[in-house]
Amino acid sequence: MRYTKNIAFLFIACIAISMNSFGQGKQLKKADAAFEQFEFHKAMKHYKRAYSKSNDRTQKIDMSFRLAECARRIGNYRQAESYYKRTIKMRYDDPIAIYYLGMMQRNIGKYQDAVESFHLYMEKVPEDIRAQEAIVACELAIDWVNNPSRYAVANMKVINSKFDDRMPAFGNKDYTQLLFTTARKGVTGRKISAQTGQYFTDVWVSDLEKNKSKRGKGKKSKPKWKEPVSLGDNSGAEDYINTKFDEGAVTLNERGNLIYFNRAIMERKEYHIPRVYSAIKKGGAWEQPLEINLPVDSNYMVIYPCLSADETTLYFVSDMPGGEGDFDIWVSEYNKRQDVWSAPVNLGPEVNTADKEIAPYLHKDGTLFFASKGHVGMGGFDIFRATKRPSGQYGKVKNMKYPINSSFDDFGIIFSGQDAINGFFTSNRKGGRGGDDIYEAKLSDLKFIMEGLLLDEETTDPLQGVNVHIEGSDGSSFHAVTNKNGLFSFGDQIIKQGVEYDVTYTKDTYVTVNDTVTTQNLTINDFEATDEGFLYTISVDLSMKVYRLPVVLPRVEYDLGSWELRNVAEKDLDNLVEVLETNPELRIQLRSHTDFRSSDEFNQELSQKRAEACVNYLIEKGIDASRLEAIGMGETEPLVLSEDRNGFKKGDVFTQEFIEGIRSKRKRDTAHQMNRRTDFREVESNPEDAEKYGEY
Numbered sequence: 001m002r003y004t005k006n007i008a009f010l011f012i013a014c015i016a017i018s019m020n021s022f023g024q025g026k027q028l029k030k031a032d033a034a035f036e037q038f039e040f041h042k043a044m045k046h047y048k049r050a051y052s053k054s055n056d057r058t059q060k061i062d063m064s065f066r067l068a069e070c071a072r073r074i075g076n077y078r079q080a081e082s083y084y085k086r087t088i089k090m091r092y093d094d095p096i097a098i099y100y101l102g103m104m105q106r107n108i109g110k111y112q113d114a115v116e117s118f119h120l121y122m123e124k125v126p127e128d129i130r131a132q133e134a135i136v137a138c139e140l141a142i143d144w145v146n147n148p149s150r151y152a153v154a155n156m157k158v159i160n161s162k163f164d165d166r167m168p169a170f171g172n173k174d175y176t177q178l179l180f181t182t183a184r185k186g187v188t189g190r191k192i193s194a195q196t197g198q199y200f201t202d203v204w205v206s207d208l209e210k211n212k213s214k215r216g217k218g219k220k221s222k223p224k225w226k227e228p229v230s231l232g233d234n235s236g237a238e239d240y241i242n243t244k245f246d247e248g249a250v251t252l253n254e255r256g257n258l259i260y261f262n263r264a265i266m267e268r269k270e271y272h273i274p275r276v277y278s279a280i281k282k283g284g285a286w287e288q289p290l291e292i293n294l295p296v297d298s299n300y301m302v303i304y305p306c307l308s309a310d311e312t313t314l315y316f317v318s319d320m321p322g323g324e325g326d327f328d329i330w331v332s333e334y335n336k337r338q339d340v341w342s343a344p345v346n347l348g349p350e351v352n353t354a355d356k357e358i359a360p361y362l363h364k365d366g367t368l369f370f371a372s373k374g375h376v377g378m379g380g381f382d383i384f385r386a387t388k389r390p391s392g393q394y395g396k397v398k399n400m401k402y403p404i405n406s407s408f409d410d411f412g413i414i415f416s417g418q419d420a421i422n423g424f425f426t427s428n429r430k431g432g433r434g435g436d437d438i439y440e441a442k443l444s445d446l447k448f449i450m451e452g453l454l455l456d457e458e459t460t461d462p463l464q465g466v467n468v469h470i471e472g473s474d475g476s477s478f479h480a481v482t483n484k485n486g487l488f489s490f491g492d493q494i495i496k497q498g499v500e501y502d503v504t505y506t507k508d509t510y511v512t513v514n515d516t517v518t519t520q521n522l523t524i525n526d527f528e529a530t531d532e533g534f535l536y537t538i539s540v541d542l543s544m545k546v547y548r549l550p551v552v553l554p555r556v557e558y559d560l561g562s563w564e565l566r567n568v569a570e571k572d573l574d575n576l577v578e579v580l581e582t583n584p585e586l587r588i589q590l591r592s593h594t595d596f597r598s599s600d601e602f603n604q605e606l607s608q609k610r611a612e613a614c615v616n617y618l619i620e621k622g623i624d625a626s627r628l629e630a631i632g633m634g635e636t637e638p639l640v641l642s643e644d645r646n647g648f649k650k651g652d653v654f655t656q657e658f659i660e661g662i663r664s665k666r667k668r669d670t671a672h673q674m675n676r677r678t679d680f681r682e683v684e685s686n687p688e689d690a691e692k693y694g695e696y
Contacts, residue, residue, distance in 0.1 A: 027053070031066070039194035040070040061090045065097060072100060074196060075409055075428060077107040077380070095124040102134060107379040109407035109430075111138040133376070141378040144402040147523045150444045150534065153403050155437055156424070158225050159206050161185075162434030163198050167249045167304075167359065167412040168424040172256040175416035176208040178225065178424065180438055181248030186230065189244040198435070202242040203231045203250055203261060237285030246274065249359075251307045257281040260292070260305040260314070273298060276305045276316065294332060294341045296320055301327075306360045314341065315360040315368075324352035329360045329370055350395040351386055359412040363420065368394050371411030375399065379407035383425060404441055413441070445533030448495035448519055452540025454486045454505065462486025463544060466507045473500040473666070495519065495538065502647065502666065503540075511545045516647030516667075556614060556678040561598070563609040565617060573614060576680070577621045587627045587683040590614045595675040596635045596656045608632025614678050629683065639675050646670050 031046035044067060051063045068083030084101040102117030115138050118131040125131075159165060161184035171177030182204045183193075189200030206228040232239020241247060246264040257280060264274035275298075279289035292314075296302050300320040307314055312334045317327050323346050330344040346352060353374025358381065361369040366388050371381040375397060382405040386394040404410065406429040413425035421443040428436045450470075454463045466482040474496065480488040495501075497519050505513040517538050527534035556569040565573070580586055592610035594603040611630035619625050639654040647667060652658065654675050662668045 025050075028059075028063070031063075034194060035066060035070065037194075038073075040073045041197035042194035044070040044074075057090075061087065061092050064090060065092055065094075068097070068100065072104065075380075077104045077408070080104045081108065081110075095121055098124065099128070099131060102131070103379075106134065106138055106141075107407050107409075109379070111142050111407075114138050137376045137378070140376060141402075141407065144378065144399075144405075147525060148403050149401045150446065150524060151400075151404050151441050152444050152529075153442075154440045155432055156225065156440055157433065159228050160433040160437040164196065164201070164435040165433075165438050166426040166436040168414055168426070168438050169250040169252060170414060170416065171205060171252060173254045177256070178206045178208075179203055179231065179250045179252070180205075180228075181250070182228075183435075188230070188232075188239070188242040189246070191244070193246070200244065200246045201248045203247050204228045205231050205234045207234075231286070237283075239286075240288045241279060241286050249304050251305050253307060253311050254309060258307075258311065259286065259289075260307055261289075262303050262305065263289070263291075273301050274303050276302050276314075292341065293339075295343050303327075304359050306362055308362055309364060312336070313362075315362060316344075317358050317360070318344070320344070322346060324349050325354040325356065325374060327356040327358055328352040329357050347394055350393070350397060356381075359426075361412070361414050363415055364418055365420075367420070369400075369413050369415075371409075371413075378402065378405045380409035380428075381411045383410050383413050385420075409436070444529075446497055446527065447492040447530075447533055447535045448497065448538070449489065449492060449535065450495050450501075450517065450538040450540070451487070451489035452542060454482050454488070454540075455543045457543035457545050460543075463507060463510070466505055466510075466544070469504045469506070470494075470501045472496070473664075497522070500664070505542065505544065507544065509546055513542060513544060514646040515540075515542075515644075557673055558610055558676045558678075560595075560672070560676070561606070563592075563606060563613050565613055570617065573617050574621070577618060577623060580618070580623050580627065587629075589629045589631055589681045589683055590678055591631045591633050591637075591681065592678040593633045593637060593639070593675060594635050595672040596638075596659075597672070600634060604632055604634035606632075607634050610678055635675075639677065646674065648674075 027050035034043035064087040071080035081104040098121040102114045105114035163183040183198035187202040249262040265272045277289040304317040333342040355374030368386045383400045387396040408429040415423035500518040592607040615630045
């Protein structure tokens with residue numbers, strides 16, 4: 001009896017195992033078939049079921065890798081990272097899983113983890129340079145995040161849904177209408193796409209509200225974008241654009257009455273390659289679209305159309321042969337007389353890479369914006385710009401950097417007006433409403449202000465009437481005077497980016513102060529974000545010393561090669577006369593110097609004449625010659641600063657090597673001038689020296 005029960009149990013178990021294996025095998029076949037048809041969302045569903053039923057370790061490893069591949073292909077990078085980690089832990093024998101793990105970590109902003117994965121891959125496959133390039137990209141991305149561009153980005157919450165919303169396009173020349181592709185509820189095609197797992201996409205539209213004056217204030221509030229509606233609902237006529245199939249990636253002419261867009265038809269469960277259609281708007285409604293006669297084999301995609309302003313050139317993306325990689329940007333010219341499009345021309349290797357390029361957008365100034373996975377970027381698709389050369393070829397490709405680009409997919413940028421200041425783009429970055437979202441990009445203004453407070457060093461009282469003079473390296477010159485509170489300021493109409501300013505602070509009976517400030521070599525982190533843009537403030541907090549005759553001896557400076565006293569030098573010597581008259585026991589040395597230019601012999605003679613010129617002036621003013629000593633120092637004693645002055649620092653020694661190392665000519669000339677001087681030293685009184693001094 002027991003024997004019979006055991007036989008029955010084994011029989012039932014075998015049937016269960018057999019049925020489970022049959023079910024697992026059926027799911028695997030469906031998964032593989034969907035994978036080969038690029039229906040990655042559908043394939044994932046079947047792989048998950050097959051994986052859960054399989055007891056074959058080798059088979060499960062392969063399915064785990066396929067699951068990771070599906071997640072990667074549909075842009076679910078976090079899920080892909082998890083699957084690749086599991087696959088590697090299960091000892092998948094192909095190192096490519098490690099490389100893709102690094103790519104997924106990079107795509108979700110885990111740059112340090114990505115670098116470690118790429119290093120591990122390099123150990124296993126040292127000949128593959130992609131990993132080294134990816135490491136460089138990670139290091140650049142970290143730097144770009146730490147030093148962001150001037151663009152500010154914001155999620156367009158009123159437009160976006162929890163489904164994919166992407167590829168914005170302006171619907172009129174006033175930029176008050178925004179068309180975009182969406183997979184949200186309410187689209188015409190209610191079936192789920194096997195590629196994305198979402199509804200088939202439609203073209204929807206949002207209009208910008210007109211400016212409204214705020215009641216009682218006379219000011220206009222910032223207009224807002226309206227809740228989007230289907231393109232057909234917006235016209236009030238029959239919708240010929242949106243169908244039960246996929247529509248999207250729209251481009252329009254400037255008048256807004258000619259539209260080009262993608263449509264991908266599915267018939268009898270067979271997905272047809274997406275092509276470009278066009279339609280004309282008459283009476284406020286779109287007519288029946290027709291596929292354009294572009295000479296591209298029907299086996300290849302024609303996606304992301306972009307129409308030039310003159311409506312004669314079409315940029316698009318295709319996987320046709322003859323390009324540089326998976327998806328390339330191509331261009332075709334329209335012959336209106338013959339109503340035909342020319343054979344497409346590839347934009348070449350400066351724009352296209354061995355990877356994917358998508359979403360071209362031609363700006364009014366001729367700049368081509370596009371997205372790429374092949375150029376060095378932050379992860380996923382990054383947005384780039386390219387400049388048209390005189391030859392007509394596009395090149396000089398530049399990354400738009402953070403925050404327009406992120407570690408996720410960023411693509412489909414457009415700009416309003418004649419410049420690249422206000423625009424929109426697509427991103428699936430963290431913090432969105434769901435899937436792909438549309439973001440607004442705005443180039444923030446840079447504003448510069450210089451403001452300061454000047455005080456008396458001893459009393460700390462505010463100094464009114466201080467003359468503040470600035471001279472910029474761009475040739476500008478401006479003047480301000482401190483008010484009763486000791487304050488002065490130069491606004492953003494005066495202070496400009498990339499300029500070095502020499503600043504002089506002067507006031508009667510106070511020691512003149514010279515300084516240098518600059519707006520050169522700044523990063524966005526040096527600015528304060530405000531509602532009007534980014535603000536950089538040069539703050540001056542300065543105390544000035546009273547020029548006290550018993551304490552401060554003058555500095556007398558000369559023109560190049562001259563010993564004649566300047567007017568300002570004579571005034572300083574007049575002050576010295578007062579000092580000597582009020583201090584009858586004071587004896588001084590007048591020590592004159594030259595800069596290092598000219599010969600030693602010439603400089604020695606010149607410096608002696610300078611010292612004697614000072615002594616003779618003082619004697620003429622009634623100072624006894626026995627109290628004065630003229631000493632020519634030549635170029636032997638370069639100036640050593642005892643305090644910060646003229647943009648130089650305390651302790652600077654004005655040697656030939658030091659001066660020749662100054663890059664600014666203006667500053668070098670100032671240093672030479674500071675070396676051409678007469679300084680003064682007090683000498684202890686000694687009656688025996690009277691005869692020595694008497695010769696002067």
